[in-house]
Amino acid sequence: xxxxxxxSIIISMVFINNFxxxxxxxxCPFLGVSRQIKPAISMGLAxxxxxxxxxxxxxxxxxxxxxxxxxxxxxxxxxxxxxxxFVQLVEMVILKKSPVLYRALGIYLxxxxxxxxxxxxxxxxxxxxxINGKAEPASFALSLLQSFFAGIGFSLALILMSGIRERLDLxxxxxxxxxxxxxxxxxxxxxxxxxxxxxxxx
Amino acid sequence: MKGLLKEFSKGIFRENPIFVIALGxxxxxxxxxxxxxxLGMGLAATFVLVCSNFIISGIRDIVPSQIRxxxxxxxxxxFVTIVELLxxxxxxxxxxxxxxxxxxxxxxxIILGRAESFASKNRILPSILDGLGMGLGFTLALSFxxxxxxxxxxxxxxxxxxxxxxxxxxxxxxxxxxxxxxxMLIGLTNLIKSRSRK
Amino acid sequence: xxxxxxxxxxxxxxxxxxISRIIWLVFFSLLPVGVAGIFIFxxxxxxxxxxxxxxxxxxxxxxxxxxxKKVTIIDGSAALTGLLLAYNLPxxxxxxxxxxxxxxxxxxxxxxxxGLGRNIFNPALAARAFLLxxxxxYMVNFTQPICTWAGFTRPxxxxxxxxxxxxxxxxxxxxxEGIYQMGINYLDLFLGNRPGCIGEVxxxxxxxxxxxLLWRKIISWHIPLSFIFSLGLLTWFWGGSQIGKxxxxxxxLSGGVVLGAFFMATDYVTSPLTRKGQLxxxxxxxxxxxxxxxxxxxxxxxxxxxxxxxxxxxLLDRFCSPRIYGHLTRGRRHSV
Numbered sequence: 001x002x003x004x005x006x007x008s009i010i011i012s013m014v015f016i017n018n019f020x021x022x023x024x025x026x027x028c029p030f031l032g033v034s035r036q037i038k039p040a041i042s043m044g045l046a047x048x049x050x051x052x053x054x055x056x057x058x059x060x061x062x063x064x065x066x067x068x069x070x071x072x073x074x075x076x077x078x079x080x081x082x083x084x085x086f087v088q089l090v091e092m093v094i095l096k097k098s099p100v101l102y103r104a105l106g107i108y109l110x111x112x113x114x115x116x117x118x119x120x121x122x123x124x125x126x127x128x129x130x131i132n133g134k135a136e137p138a139s140f141a142l143s144l145l146q147s148f149f150a151g152i153g154f155s156l157a158l159i160l161m162s163g164i165r166e167r168l169d170l171x172x173x174x175x176x177x178x179x180x181x182x183x184x185x186x187x188x189x190x191x192x193x194x195x196x197x198x199x200x201x202x
Numbered sequence: 203m204k205g206l207l208k209e210f211s212k213g214i215f216r217e218n219p220i221f222v223i224a225l226g227x228x229x230x231x232x233x234x235x236x237x238x239x240x241l242g243m244g245l246a247a248t249f250v251l252v253c254s255n256f257i258i259s260g261i262r263d264i265v266p267s268q269i270r271x272x273x274x275x276x277x278x279x280x281f282v283t284i285v286e287l288l289x290x291x292x293x294x295x296x297x298x299x300x301x302x303x304x305x306x307x308x309x310x311x312i313i314l315g316r317a318e319s320f321a322s323k324n325r326i327l328p329s330i331l332d333g334l335g336m337g338l339g340f341t342l343a344l345s346f347x348x349x350x351x352x353x354x355x356x357x358x359x360x361x362x363x364x365x366x367x368x369x370x371x372x373x374x375x376x377x378x379x380x381x382x383x384x385x386m387l388i389g390l391t392n393l394i395k396s397r398s399r400k
Numbered sequence: 401x402x403x404x405x406x407x408x409x410x411x412x413x414x415x416x417x418x419i420s421r422i423i424w425l426v427f428f429s430l431l432p433v434g435v436a437g438i439f440i441f442x443x444x445x446x447x448x449x450x451x452x453x454x455x456x457x458x459x460x461x462x463x464x465x466x467x468x469k470k471v472t473i474i475d476g477s478a479a480l481t482g483l484l485l486a487y488n489l490p491x492x493x494x495x496x497x498x499x500x501x502x503x504x505x506x507x508x509x510x511x512x513x514x515g516l517g518r519n520i521f522n523p524a525l526a527a528r529a530f531l532l533x534x535x536x537x538y539m540v541n542f543t544q545p546i547c548t549w550a551g552f553t554r555p556x557x558x559x560x561x562x563x564x565x566x567x568x569x570x571x572x573x574x575x576x577e578g579i580y581q582m583g584i585n586y587l588d589l590f591l592g593n594r595p596g597c598i599g600e601v602x603x604x605x606x607x608x609x610x611x612x613l614l615w616r617k618i619i620s621w622h623i624p625l626s627f628i629f630s631l632g633l634l635t636w637f638w639g640g641s642q643i644g645k646x647x648x649x650x651x652x653l654s655g656g657v658v659l660g661a662f663f664m665a666t667d668y669v670t671s672p673l674t675r676k677g678q679l680x681x682x683x684x685x686x687x688x689x690x691x692x693x694x695x696x697x698x699x700x701x702x703x704x705x706x707x708x709x710x711x712x713x714x715l716l717d718r719f720c721s722p723r724i725y726g727h728l729t730r731g732r733r734h735s736v
Contacts (some may be wrong), residue, residue, distance in 0.1 A: 021377060022377045024227075024231040027227045027231070028311055031224075037715070076279055076283055076286065076308055077276065077280065077283060080275060081275075081276070119306060120302055166714060167714040168518075170409050171513060171518040172518060173513060173518075174467060177512055182389075183385070184384055185382060188382040188385060189378070190711050191378040192378040193707035195377075195378065195529070195533060196688075196704025198697045199696055200695055201697070369494075369538075371500075371535060372534055379534075382508070
């Protein structure tokens with residue numbers, strides 16, 4: 001596995017093709033949870049966890065069930081069911097094992113199911129690392145890597161945004177812009193800044 | 203009859219999914235690069251919305267409450283798959299441009315939101331009209347954003363150049379421009395709402 | 401409840417200076433560079449500077465009027481933003497584009513966030529990035545200096561339409577390995593005899609202005625020093641083909657490093673409040689600038705680096721705040 005490919009995936013997922021700021025996936029939770037720093041950090045960790053493991057599970061399902069049985073067109077339905085079930089399972093396990101963790105994270109987990117970003121990264125993995133149903137070499141590790149850093153990118157944008165919005169609570173934003181519009185304007189300026197990494201090449 | 207008409211029209215202005223309720227924002231930003239894409243996406247989403255509202259309203263008395271969300275998702279996902287296949291067959295160009303956002307219609311907050319808050323609690327005909335209205339409102343809002351972005355970002359509408367002398371601001375068809383346009387439009391909507399309330 | 405209980409952001413301790421005085425001092429310390437820029441690049445630079453400043457002031461006045469607030473354009477902040485934006489533009493940019501940028505800087509980056517003191521991102525830099533991405537062809541359209549200090553040829557002529565590359569662009573494309581292959585020497589870099597943006601080329605006058613501000617204690621050395629030090633160190637290490645072979649002086653004197661480190665990164669509103677935060681901010685800017693210059697698509701990374709660090713400033717302020725006397729340290733917190 002080429003180091004250059006690994007680094008390119010990392011920079012791409014975190015900065016250039018950031019899931020929230022470039023691909024616009026996961027905007028609903030992004031806008032909803034980014035009002036304060038502490039919840040944003042918890043949500044970010046939850047998203048990284050779910051995205052990585054969903055990427056893993058869906059890769060396995062695609063490679064060993066959908067492709068051999070020629071059911072590739074059922075990809076969308078199967079993936080979302082896998083993700084929903086997985087999140088439900090995780091929620092039940094956390095509730096049983098650690099109520100403290102559940103109280104910190106638990107409310108965000110169902111939110112993550114309908115998060116476009118999770119379904120998005122699983123579909124992205126397939127589109128990037130499978131050609132005509134055949135897996136490219138090292139596609140498992142690369143898919144895992146891509147899912148993990150997509151989560152990192154989402155969390156980075158989320159945490160930066162939460163810091164900014166916390167500060168703006170005390171500022172004098174025009175009334176019609178407060179809430180979602182100013183959040184979008186902040187996101188547009190962050191997206192502008194992240195575009196500095198365009199054309200990245202090792 | 204008047205009540206039914208109201209179900210249809212509320213989705214267009216008063217409860218417009220993008221500008222007022224702020225749902226379905228992900229595709230609104232990504233797909234509004236050109237008017238053609240916006241119309242294609244709007245049509246696809248409306249189709250899924252109407253069909254799934256129809257089915258979900260029909261089965262609303264049979265489905266147990268605890269598993270209703272997974273059931274809704276399965277219904278919606280089936281229609282999305284149908285749309286995916288139809289698009290791949292009849293307009294592969296559009297499918298390629300919309301890319302990942304066609305399968306993502308499944309998690310479009312509008313569709314699941316309407317299923318949960320309206321279709322599962324109302325009769326079939328109002329649900330269909332609600333779906334139609336919301337879908338139309340979504341398409342109109344999407345097209346509005348797309349017209350602005352395409353006009354300023356590439357100087358064209360639907361592929362036809364408008365003013366040869368204008369130097370297009372590429373940023374409008376890129377992510378920062380999308381976020382800026384949508385933020386400003388929602389802000390404008392808020393301003394109009396607060397003015398009309400006075 | 402009347403306004404005796406007014407909640408505002410830190411800092412809460414005030415010196416004797418007023419904000420307006422500080423802003424105008426910064427403005428005047430930057431004027432010599434502008435004059436040099438006009439001298440080097442021709443009268444077009446003057447029109448750009450004037451257009452940016454006028455648009456900025458007009459935009460701010462109109463928006464404050466629309467919001468029914470006191471029109472405080474006399475405090476000079478809009479003028480300063482316009483000036484700094486113009487300094488970041490090539491002299492050949494169409495004037496209407498500069499006006500759009502100036503409008504964007506004041507209306508979106510500053511006023512939408514609440515006005516003076518409330519913005520998160522540096523308005524001039526955000527506008528510059530906006531223009532770069534909107535009209536990239538025109539923003540990298542640099543022309544040769546038409547008038548150099550060495551020869552007072554054609555003092556007020558318009559530049560030739562032959563475009564050329566800045567030293568950093570030449571390095572990036574591999575067209576030149578060192579300074580002498582670019583046809584200039586270090587003195588040229590200091591005086592500004594090179595293609596570039598209006599206000600970034602004349603290093604000697606920039607440093608003079610910066611020293612003045614440092615002397616008057618308007619800016620502190622923390623951010624510029626950490627910025628330049630980290631960029632220099634990283635360039636020395638990895639900038640060239642081998643460790644220690646890179647031309648650090650060239651990379652520090654070209655591009656917008658001096659303008660950015662002393663005048664844009666040190667902006668009170670968009671930089672951290674604490675010393676520790678400021679040092680981290682400076683290092684972050686240097687690191688990001690180096691990464692973009694070395695591996696990114698753009699030859700110059702200062703604007704984007706500072707913008708990215710601006711976004712992190714609220715977090716830096718939150719987590720680098722000094723320990724309040726009487727509170728327990730993080731590790732032994734019993735209750736929050």
